[in-house]
Amino acid sequence: AYWPSSGALRVEQLSARYSSDGPLVLRDISFEVKSGEHVGIVGRTGSGKSSLVLALLRCIVTEGHVSYDGIQTDTINLDILRSKVTVIPQVPELLSGSLRRNLDPFEQYDDAVLNDALRSAGLFSLQSEPGTGSLSLDSQTSSGGSNLSVGQRQIIALARALVRESKILILDEDYETDAVIQRSLRNGLGKDVTLLTIAHRLRTVMDADKLLILDAGRIVSWFTPLRS
Ligand code: ATP
Ligand code: MG
Numbered sequence: 001a002y003w004p005s006s007g008a009l010r011v012e013q014l015s016a017r018y019s020s021d022g023p024l025v026l027r028d029i030s031f032e033v034k035s036g037e038h039v040g041i042v043g044r045t046g047s048g049k050s051s052l053v054l055a056l057l058r059c060i061v062t063e064g065h066v067s068y069d070g071i072q073t074d075t076i077n078l079d080i081l082r083s084k085v086t087v088i089p090q091v092p093e094l095l096s097g098s099l100r101r102n103l104d105p106f107e108q109y110d111d112a113v114l115n116d117a118l119r120s121a122g123l124f125s126l127q128s129e130p131g132t133g134s135l136s137l138d139s140q141t142s143s144g145g146s147n148l149s150v151g152q153r154q155i156i157a158l159a160r161a162l163v164r165e166s167k168i169l170i171l172d173e174d175y176e177t178d179a180v181i182q183r184s185l186r187n188g189l190g191k192d193v194t195l196l197t198i199a200h201r202l203r204t205v206m207d208a209d210k211l212l213i214l215d216a217g218r219i220v221s222w223f224t225p226l227r228s
Contacts, residue, residue, distance in 0.1 A: 004069030004084060006035035007167035007194030009056075014064035016055040025051045026217045029064070033210070035167070038186070038195045040205025043214035049198045050090070052214070053170050057082055068168060086161035090174040092153040094145030100137040103160050111137055117162040120188040121155045150174050158188060170196045173204070 009032070016026040026048050033039055043049050054060045058073050058081065066073045073081055094102050103114045114137055118124065123135060135152075145153045154171070161169050169189065173182065182197075182204055189195060199205045206225050213221040 003071060004167050006069050007033075007192065008035045008069050009033040009168065009194060009196075010065075010067045010070075011056070012065040014055055014062060014066060016051055016060050016062045018051075018060050020061055022061075024217060025060075026055055029055075029219055031210075031212060031219065031222055033194055033196070035194055036192050037209045038197065038207075039210045039212055040202075040208035041196060041198045041212045041214065042200070042202050042205060045200075047214040048217040049214055050172055051217070053087055053172055053196075053198065056170065057085060057087065083164075084166065085168045085170065086157075086164065086166040087170045088154055088157040088161070088172065090172045091150055092145065092157040094141045094143075094148070094153055094156065096141060096143040098137065099135065099139045099141060099156065102141060102156055103137070103163055109163055113163060114159075117159040118156075120162055121159040122183075122188055123152070123155045123159065162188065167192065168194045168196075170198070172198045173200070 011032070012030050014026060014029040015024055017024050029052065031039075041049055041052065051060065055062045056066055056073075058066075058078060068085065095105065099118070100111075100114060103109075103117065118135075118137075141147065145156075148156070154174075158169070158171075186195065186197075186207075197205055197208065202211070205211060207227075208225065211221070211223055211225055212219060
């Protein structure tokens with residue numbers, strides 16, 4: 001069967017450190033996310049937001065349990081886990097070559113699929129980014145992606161996730177990522193995609209279904225924001 005068929009996430013008493021004798025950077029984190037929900041994760045610098053992302057992918061040393069769609073991550077091959085749960089990092093790195101290569105490194109998809117993903121992710125509708133209208137699948141990318149803005153790189157990383165039909169997407173926002181890009185990132189997602197957005201400011205994630213506030217590696221609040 002195809003896993004995960006839904007993007008449900010369950011985290012139970014998760015603690016984490018960067019090395020087996022290092023200090024705990026996450027302590028006793030528990031929360032549950034239903035398929036298709038959008039969770040905003042907020043906390044000051046150093047509170048553990050990016051560490052939580054790494055722990056969800058078992059990139060650092062963890063205790064406790066994480067499961068996606070009912071399957072615990074410690075029973076899943078790490079390459080499979082990391083190919084199914086897409087993380088868009090604060091500053092995405094691109095491959096050198098073309099946008100096409102970045103979206104489809106194994107040449108599995110038609111251009112129409114790739115262009116749809118770029119459109120859904122919002123690459124062509126960004127008036128605020130000069131030159132964006134002229135980007136195409138054949139546009140050249142330099143190593144790391146240094147010829148594109150951080151926001152453009154995040155959109156391309158999102159498009160890659162759309163092409164792969166990831167059910168779980170984690171977006172670690174950069175301070176630089178502006179509101180237009182954040183909105184188009186969210187609007188490009190299917191209804192059944194679970195989204196975790198890490199933000200530096202509460203107001204950028206006030207439209208989320210749930211908010212998780214971290215401080216010093218602990219959850220200090222987990223709530224549904226009020227909407228007017
Ligand atoms: P920011 O908003 O600046 O991105 P953050 O909330 O993502 O901050 P983390 O990067 O998760 O914060 O850092 C949490 C703690 O983990 C900090 O005390 C930090 O020093 C520690 N830490 C982060 N990266 C490493 C690392 N590679 N090795 C050891 N400790 C680390
Ligand atoms: Mg961070």
